[in-house]
Amino acid sequence: MASSTAIGGHQDNFAATLRTDRWWLGPTLTAAGLIAFFGYLTIRVFYAQYVWADPYMSPVVSPPLFTPAAGYKGAVPVNHAWLGAFPAWWPSFLPKSPGFFFPVLAIMFRATCYYYRKAYYRAFAATPPACGVRGVPLKYRGETALLIFQNLHRYALYGALFLLVFLWWDGFAAFFKNGKFGFGVGTFLLLGNAFLLSCYTFGCHSWRHLIGGKLDCFSCDAQSRARLGVWKKSSWLNARHMQFAWFSLAWVALTDLYISLVSMGAIKDLNTW
Amino acid sequence: MAERTFRIWRGNKDGGEFVEYKIDVGPGWVVLDCIHRIQMQHATDLACRWNCKAGKCGSCSMEINGKPRLGCMTRMNSLPDGPITIQPLKTFPLVKDLVTDVKWNYEQNKRIPPFKPKARNADGTHRMMQEDVDRVQEFRKCIECFLCQDVCHVLRDHKAHDQFVGPRFMIRLASLEMHPLDTEDRVEKMRKEFGTGWCNITRCCTEVCPEHIGITDNGIIPMKERVVDRYFDPIAWFLGKVFGKK
Numbered sequence: 001m002a003s004s005t006a007i008g009g010h011q012d013n014f015a016a017t018l019r020t021d022r023w024w025l026g027p028t029l030t031a032a033g034l035i036a037f038f039g040y041l042t043i044r045v046f047y048a049q050y051v052w053a054d055p056y057m058s059p060v061v062s063p064p065l066f067t068p069a070a071g072y073k074g075a076v077p078v079n080h081a082w083l084g085a086f087p088a089w090w091p092s093f094l095p096k097s098p099g100f101f102f103p104v105l106a107i108m109f110r111a112t113c114y115y116y117r118k119a120y121y122r123a124f125a126a127t128p129p130a131c132g133v134r135g136v137p138l139k140y141r142g143e144t145a146l147l148i149f150q151n152l153h154r155y156a157l158y159g160a161l162f163l164l165v166f167l168w169w170d171g172f173a174a175f176f177k178n179g180k181f182g183f184g185v186g187t188f189l190l191l192g193n194a195f196l197l198s199c200y201t202f203g204c205h206s207w208r209h210l211i212g213g214k215l216d217c218f219s220c221d222a223q224s225r226a227r228l229g230v231w232k233k234s235s236w237l238n239a240r241h242m243q244f245a246w247f248s249l250a251w252v253a254l255t256d257l258y259i260s261l262v263s264m265g266a267i268k269d270l271n272t273w
Numbered sequence: 274m275a276e277r278t279f280r281i282w283r284g285n286k287d288g289g290e291f292v293e294y295k296i297d298v299g300p301g302w303v304v305l306d307c308i309h310r311i312q313m314q315h316a317t318d319l320a321c322r323w324n325c326k327a328g329k330c331g332s333c334s335m336e337i338n339g340k341p342r343l344g345c346m347t348r349m350n351s352l353p354d355g356p357i358t359i360q361p362l363k364t365f366p367l368v369k370d371l372v373t374d375v376k377w378n379y380e381q382n383k384r385i386p387p388f389k390p391k392a393r394n395a396d397g398t399h400r401m402m403q404e405d406v407d408r409v410q411e412f413r414k415c416i417e418c419f420l421c422q423d424v425c426h427v428l429r430d431h432k433a434h435d436q437f438v439g440p441r442f443m444i445r446l447a448s449l450e451m452h453p454l455d456t457e458d459r460v461e462k463m464r465k466e467f468g469t470g471w472c473n474i475t476r477c478c479t480e481v482c483p484e485h486i487g488i489t490d491n492g493i494i495p496m497k498e499r500v501v502d503r504y505f506d507p508i509a510w511f512l513g514k515v516f517g518k519k
């Protein structure tokens with residue numbers, strides 16, 4: 001007969017639970033996945049070499065505002081950057097990475113995403129680590145205090161929609177090498193990247209709200225009826241938002257890895273050119 | 274019949290302990306069957322609330338092997354071998370053994386401004402289309418078992434009962450706010466009194482809901498977004514400052 005002083009047998013110390021399943025597996029895998037993918041992408045942004053293998057541009061630097069004119073192997077050609085080469089005032093302690101500009105929008109989008117919030121609140125903040133498992137016994141204010149900025153997620157969405165246009169552009173641009181039509185494995189990867197990011201973006205909770213969820217009556221006028229159709233499609237994607245979050249994240253990393261390997265000459269791109 | 278061991282928490286608000294019981298379990302039994310057998314064979318005074326034994330009344334909420342679940346919907350053959358731990362809900366005050374006092378929930382419900390319908394149509398009716406109430410009907414499946422309230426760490430661990438009404442009442446609010454005929458505005462209260470910001474969307478409520486209601490995705494997040502519309506949209510805020518609107 002086990003005795004317990006805690007009422008109901010509920011202990012209140014960190015990670016206390018009477019769950020018998022492997023509740024720690026989910027947060028552990030999540031933490032490992034987040035560290036692996038975001039770690040890889042962060043390193044790539046700072047490294048900033050081998051991001052271009054004509055006609056493929058890595059999503060890690062796209063769209064490039066500036067590009068290093070020299071000193072970076074496999075950099076995006078200067079005529080492909082919006083404003084050309086990095087300006088002279090660029091601080092020397094910072095790598096000349098085009099990834100510091102527009103691609104940051106994608107990080108902001110994912111960092112404030114309702115799904116990723118769940119993932120890192122559980123895996124890193126342990127508030128709570130798993131259901132029915134006692135979280136960190138620190139003062140908790142939810143998203144009312146320090147984390148109130150999470151409410152700006154829809155602005156990150158606008159940034160992501162802007163970015164998406166250029167990622168599709170990169171996919172279609174990958175059909176043309178020196179003006180000649182063709183395609184290669186990289187074309188497929190870049191189009192897949194834009195596709196998966198579209199599935200992720202259009203399943204976003206903020207998008208789903210703005211596009212139709214905010215209405216109380218879908219049948220009241222023609223415009224609302226049209227929005228119902230879009231809302232339903234967004235709801236379908238939204239129900240799979242976690243899956244698309246991971247798939248699209250892994251695909252970005254895979255696309256970048258492939259382009260960097262081709263750029264280094266480590267592998268040969270299979271293509272029609 | 275196979276013998277199984279149960280560790281059931283026995284006691285009241287002043288204290289208690291886990292007590293072990295062994296019974297023979299028949300095929301197809303659910304946890305509530307086992308509790309009834311224990312009451313019959315070993316402990317006639319074991320307190321447990323139940324009613325329908327069909328997963329519809331929401332009375333038999335308890336924590337089985339650390340997870341908030343309905344006793345009548347948890348099949349014995351779905352549980353791993355070894356002793357089975359049964360506890361009362363953590364979030365609400367204990368009455369006795371497995372029975373907790375859930376009246377706080379009914380008090381929350383009373384705080385929510387009720388349905389305020391539009392005027393009737395000229396023919397004296399209220400009319401609404403199915404597609405406008407699909408969302409609301411999902412929330413109407415709620416059986417008020419309060420498992421979501423129990424698992425929600427805001428209430429369970431942080432005891433923020435004064436700040437947050439909990440997931441069950443977030444979907445109650447959503448069902449009213451999304452209703453095509455309702456005219457009441459609860460957005461300000463949702464933020465300031467009912468605590469949308471306290472939920473950190475970690476989704477445990479959705480995981481435990483026996484009715485599989487998309488509490489977080491379809492209820493709480495849409496309400497958070499409506500709060501954002503009013504309070505956190507910098508463009509709206511800026512325009513308000515410039516034109517002096519609230």
Ligand code: SF4
Binds near residue numbers: 427
């Ligand atoms: S998602 Fe929100 S309401 Fe649901 S259990 Fe988590 S914190 Fe509570």
Ligand code: SF4
Binds near residue numbers: 421
């Ligand atoms: S929402 Fe689900 S878990 Fe919560 S009280 Fe209703 S039926 Fe129970």
Ligand code: FES
Binds near residue numbers: 110
């Ligand atoms: S991107 Fe995940 S909710 Fe917006």
Ligand code: FES
Binds near residue numbers: 345
């Ligand atoms: S007894 Fe009614 S829900 Fe379990």
